[in-house]
Amino acid sequence: MSELLFKQFEMTRGFFLKEVAAISAQQASVQPEDFNNTIHWHIGHVLTVTEQFLMGYPQKSIHLPTNYIELFGNGTRPADWSGDVPSVEVLAGQLKEQLGRIKEIPAALLDQQLKKPFLGLETFGELANMALFHESYHLGQIHAMKKLIKE
Template identity: 30%
Template structure:
């Protein structure tokens, strides 16, 4: 199971990185009607939530720049950003590095219990490292689709 899960993390992250490489910089900060965030926020958010699910849920330190949490955590908004928001290159570097760090730090630990149950909502409770990583794949997929939807909407208006 471990080999398969890590393979899926690398595969899904590869899709995310490939999408990031295809999006023109001039559209990443547009927030279309009906959306709360932009493309840059969604990519940064993927990195922050993956980090929180993989490491913070275990009580370990986050391995990404502090400003990522400031700009991209749940509940944040591009409407409150200043001019020092991380660049796409910064986000890409974090996304790329994160997948290998997850594998190296969590190898052999998938069945490890979290210090306390992580409740996502009233229906989802996670208790092991494997469960947090599996949920992170679902989360990343949702945001990949959101990014594609924002991109489509922007293209329709241009």
């Protein structure tokens, strides 16, 4: 089962990165009507939340700057951004690096019980599946937004 999960991470992240690579800087910064955020935000959000779910960011992971929570965490939005905001290119590089770290997670960890259930999830493997669902959801949002944004 773990082999399938990690294969799914590789495939989903590959599609995500391919979509990101096809987006211009102008497209990434537009917030279409009826959408809460920009493509730029979605990219950073997927990176940040996956790091939270799987690596314990920001307490246990040093791979992302701590200000990513304020920029891309749940409930944030680009209209409130201040300070140093990483570019889409920087975020894409960090997404690639993160995939490498995900693939290094020991398969045995997937069966480990969470200290406290989260959204009804009880094991680390269930949380990893949630991270995949989350990434796929935001990939769909990016795809839809891209169709609406005219260069």
